[in-house]
Structure formats: structure tokens, C-alpha cells
Amino acid sequence: xxxxxxxxxxxxxxxxxCFAESGNDVTCVDIDEGxxxxxxxxxxxxxxxxxxxxxxxxxxxxxxxxTTELAGAVSRAAVxxxxxxxxxxxxxxxxxxxxxxxxxxxxxxxxxxxxxVNKSTAPVGTADRIKDVLGxxxxxxxxxxxxxxxxxxxxxxxxxxxxxxxxxxxxxxxxIAALKELYDPFVRTGNPILVMDARSAEMSKYAANAMLAAKxxxxxxxxxxxxxxxxxxxxxxxxxxLDRRVGPHFIFPGVGYGGSCFPKDIRAMIGMGEPDLExxxxxxxxxxxxxxxxxxxxxxxxxxxxxxxxxxxxxxGLSFKPRTDDMREAxxxxxxxxxxxxxxxxxxxxxxAMEEAGKLFSGRVRYxxxxxxxxxxxxxxxxxxxxxxxxxxxxxxxxxxxxxxxIFDGRNIFDPEELRKMGFSYYSIGRRDG
Numbered sequence: 001x002x003x004x005x006x007x008x009x010x011x012x013x014x015x016x017x018c019f020a021e022s023g024n025d026v027t028c029v030d031i032d033e034g035x036x037x038x039x040x041x042x043x044x045x046x047x048x049x050x051x052x053x054x055x056x057x058x059x060x061x062x063x064x065x066x067t068t069e070l071a072g073a074v075s076r077a078a079v080x081x082x083x084x085x086x087x088x089x090x091x092x093x094x095x096x097x098x099x100x101x102x103x104x105x106x107x108x109x110x111x112x113x114x115x116x117v118n119k120s121t122a123p124v125g126t127a128d129r130i131k132d133v134l135g136x137x138x139x140x141x142x143x144x145x146x147x148x149x150x151x152x153x154x155x156x157x158x159x160x161x162x163x164x165x166x167x168x169x170x171x172x173x174x175x176i177a178a179l180k181e182l183y184d185p186f187v188r189t190g191n192p193i194l195v196m197d198a199r200s201a202e203m204s205k206y207a208a209n210a211m212l213a214a215k216x217x218x219x220x221x222x223x224x225x226x227x228x229x230x231x232x233x234x235x236x237x238x239x240x241x242l243d244r245r246v247g248p249h250f251i252f253p254g255v256g257y258g259g260s261c262f263p264k265d266i267r268a269m270i271g272m273g274e275p276d277l278e279x280x281x282x283x284x285x286x287x288x289x290x291x292x293x294x295x296x297x298x299x300x301x302x303x304x305x306x307x308x309x310x311x312x313x314x315x316x317g318l319s320f321k322p323r324t325d326d327m328r329e330a331x332x333x334x335x336x337x338x339x340x341x342x343x344x345x346x347x348x349x350x351x352x353a354m355e356e357a358g359k360l361f362s363g364r365v366r367y368x369x370x371x372x373x374x375x376x377x378x379x380x381x382x383x384x385x386x387x388x389x390x391x392x393x394x395x396x397x398x399x400x401x402x403x404x405x406x407i408f409d410g411r412n413i414f415d416p417e418e419l420r421k422m423g424f425s426y427y428s429i430g431r432r433d434g
Contacts, residue, residue: 001182003027004077006070006102008035010046010156010260011119011149012083017054018160020064022185027065027073039066047325047352050157074109079178081147082106082130083119088264093271094123103130107137114140115175117147121205121265123272127169127198143172145179146198148205153259154323161186166193169201206269210282213262215250217288223253223430224295233430234412253429255384255410256292258320258329263289293334296382296410299427301342303406304379309343314378314402316371317385317411318350318357325352327360331410332384340364349374351387372397380406386413395422 001024005016008030020026030036035045042056058064067073074080084098099120106116116134118127127146134142146169151159166183168176180193187193196204223233233253241248257263266286273279304311320330327333330353336346346364348357349371358367368374371390375381375398383390391413399405399422407419409428419426 001025001079001178002077003182004029004070004073004080006030006073006080006082006106007084007098007120008032008039008045008066009083009085010048010153011121011151012081013039013044013055014048014051014151014156014160015081015083015119015149017051017058017064018157018186019182020058021054021161023063024182025063026058027067027076029067029070029073031068033068036066036068047323048156049154049323054157070105071109074106074114075111077114079115079117079182080106081117081119086120086122086264088267091271092267094121094264094268096122096126096129099126100129100133103133104137107134107142110134110138110140110142112140113142115143115145115172115178117145117179119147119149121148121261121268122202123268124199124202124206126202143170143175144198145170145172145175146201147179148201150205150208153326154321162189163187163191165191167201167204168193168195169198171197206265206272209261209265210269210285212250213257213266213289214281214285216254216257216262217285217292219251219253220256220292220429221288224292226430227432230432232432236430253412254292254386255296255331255335255429256289258331258333259326260328263329293331294338295429296335296384296408297338297342299408300339300380300382303425303427307343308339311344312378312403313339313344313346314374314381315346315348315365316350316374316381316383316390317387318348319353319385322385322387323352325350325356327353327356330385332357333360335382335384335410336361336365347374347376347378350385351389372401375401377401377403379403380408382408382410383413384410386411395419395424399423 003019003024003026005012005028008028016026016028042059044052082102084102086094089095099122127144131144148167168179226233237251240246266282270279270282318332320326339346347366349368354367405423406425412428416426
């Protein structure tokens, strides 16, 4: 099948590449000439495990191509995916400027019946707005389908190739049949393709992210309560995770969630409810998360005092989660800004995100090519992102390099008893050490 994907950001590039990997001819379109030139050379502009190899292979096998010429890509394609950004506006609501501009451009370039699929995360009712725009710009027949993505950064290729479910929202039987055929190679193990109305499909994306964000904020609030009453959140988490109604996933305490989805989507949902629905639960989820991002620095100031002038802190982990270089809404931003404001200096290491972090902190943070190098002459180590390479470090080397043997573990990856026996002052989240 001939496909066009408008937008080569995270969603568009993963979708386009994976569709090409399953045998389709895919043209990815973007207005950014520099990005397109890099993609033509097989260079992916962000870190996502396994993606660059797939891009290069499908470029070589001529199933995948990149262009800035939208009209040609649309005219050749049977199915056109919109996968552009929906940035948060000043009012917290999703900005549909790029989605609707893409729809206008598609309508102007259509040369026959087309299936237009929206994969951009957009508020309920966006498919209807796309239909209105297309109806104003083309006389050709078309179908509009909502097809939300459920990708996890760091595991996006695997998520796309082996989805838990595929959601299709729309009423056009011909379009639904074509998309079922397109997705069939990815659901051969029996995972469902769910067909529903467009508005329910659009809401399903927001509802999924809201539930996951709520679980994270819930366990973080329980962790804080555990510290107050002398309980261990690790034991509590194990106990409740074995309840099938709760499950073990997304109940790991820490310094809060970040990234491109959860914060933006929670705010967009709150905006969708205004002015009639207050949505107090979602507002509380957001408040708890913002509070949690500050908790590690509160532990630092309890140990060292409010004035951190002259102190140096090593940070391991900058990206909002492992296996990505994404710094959007990362808890590390709040942690570092708070330390800097209190007068401290920061020395940081991350396997992938230091270039992105450099754009945010403008020379106010020193970066190191090895995680141990960031420890030299630091007063303490802060673990902010739980990269695998941090889980079993050389603690004797950490102790030698730090000025004082103090660790603030924002992801509970170390054993408190083991660290105490080795002579560390150790603080984590929701455990009796903290």
C-alpha cells in the first residue's frame, strides 16, 4: 500500500518506518529541510532504540523515502497519516494549528479518494474539524479516521510492531477495511483492532495517559505517607501490585513523571472539561506530580541546609525516563534549577540526553562523558533517571570520588541496608531511610 506520513517527529517517524518495515511504500513529509536531509542520510534526530537501523534498512530497500514536497506524496498515497505536533497553548489546551494546516494542504493536493488518518494526539472532536477543513478545500471524496498512538518512548518500535491494541475511530466501512488490512501484520498474535466512533477513539488516548499518570501520582503520594508513618513503600507496592484489580505496573515511586505526553495530555483534558467540568482528580494528579519533582531537593536541603552555596552535586540521569534523550518536562529540570537557585553547582551525566540538556541550561551545568567523572569533588550523588547502567555501580569508587558519601536516590534503585553498611548516608523515596 502507498502511504504518506505528514510529520517526522516521534510518532510520524516511528509509524512511517514500521509501516515500511511491513512492506508498504511510505513517504514521510516534513517542512524542515534540515531534518529531511538528515533522514535521507539515515540519521534520526532523536534517540529511540532500534529506530535508526530500521530507517536505514528501509531507505536502502527503497520502501521508505523523505521529502518536503507534500503535494506529490499525497497524490501518490492511498492513505495519509497526520502526525504533527499539538503543542500546549498558553491556556493549557492542545494547539491544533499544525493538524488543521496539514488537513488544508492535503485537501489542496488530493487527486481522488483518500483516507486521512489522524495520529496526532488531539482533543475530542478533532476528526470532525479535519473533515470540515477538507470539505472546504477539496471536491474529492475522503474518509477521516482517528487512530491514536500508544507508544512508550524507549520501546516505541516494539510497541508499534506488537501493539496491545489498535484503535480505529470512524464510520467509513471502506476506510476501516483498508486500515484493518494495513495493521493486520502487527496483530497476528491475536491482539484486537478496536473499531469505534472517532470521538471515543480520541478520548481513549487521553484516558489511557490519564490513568497511567494517576497511578504514578498515587504511588508517589503513598510513598510520602509511608515516610511519615515509618512504612516501606517497596513492601506496600509489592502487596498491592499482586491484587489483579491494581496490577504491578506504573506503581514505582520516584520523583514524578515527565515527557511529551502525560503532562501535556493531563492539561489538555482539564482544558476540554472547562468551564463546566472542574475534573478535580486530574488537577490533583498534576499537583501531586509537580510537588514530587521537588522532593529530592527537599531531602538535600534537610541534610545540607537551605543555603547550598559552594556545594557541588552530581546528577546521574537527565532524560525524563531511560532509553530516550527526551528532556520535555523532565524531573531533572526541576531538580537542577532548584539546586542552582540555592547556590549549588551541578555536574551531570546521562547516556543520551546531555546534548538536549545543554540547550536548556545554557552553560550553567557541567557535563561529563563518564558517569564516574561527574562525581569528582561532589558533595553528594543524586539519581534522577533509572538507566540500567546505574543499577549496579562500583560503590567503593563512588565513595572515593565523592567529598562525602551521600546518595539521594530518586528512583529507589539501591538497597538501603547495603548502602548503610558501606558507610553511605542514603536517602530514597518512601522508605525508612529517607
